[in-house]
Amino acid sequence: MKVIESERFTAARAWGALDVCTMNGITCRLHWTDQPYKWHVNDGEEVFAVMHGEVKMHVRREGREDTLTLKAGDIFHAQAGDEHFAEPVGEARILVIEKEGSV
Incomplete structure (x- = not known):
């Protein structure tokens, strides 16, 4: 078992x-x-x-680009093939669950 205090986590580099x-x-x-x-x-x-x-999630769907604003507690789900990128507003901590070895 382990407990992770996500708000305290930092890294030496972005992502x-x-x-x-x-x-x-x-x-x-x-x-x-x-x-x-x-x-x-x-x-x-x-x-x-x-x-x-807070994170601005940029998505491309059917040739159109949209931006979604995600705040603490919000969850974004991308299907295989969904084009997107995340842009934090200041510092952000994000839990990512995906297939091992994904980009």
Whole structure:
């Protein structure tokens, strides 16, 4: 067993992660960041839960770009093939659950 106080977690670089666990090929990682990620498409589903801070989630659907604002406690689910990138507003801590080895 372990308890992780997500609000206290920091990393040496943007998107640095703490591996919480791996279950049957699915990883659960806590990320710290103060910088945007990059546009990407996962080869599997992804669950993205904002633990602390605020994140602007940019998504492309049917040739249209939208921005969703995620606050602490909000959860974003991307299907395989959904194009997106996350942009924190200041510092953010995010729990990401996805297939092991995903981008």
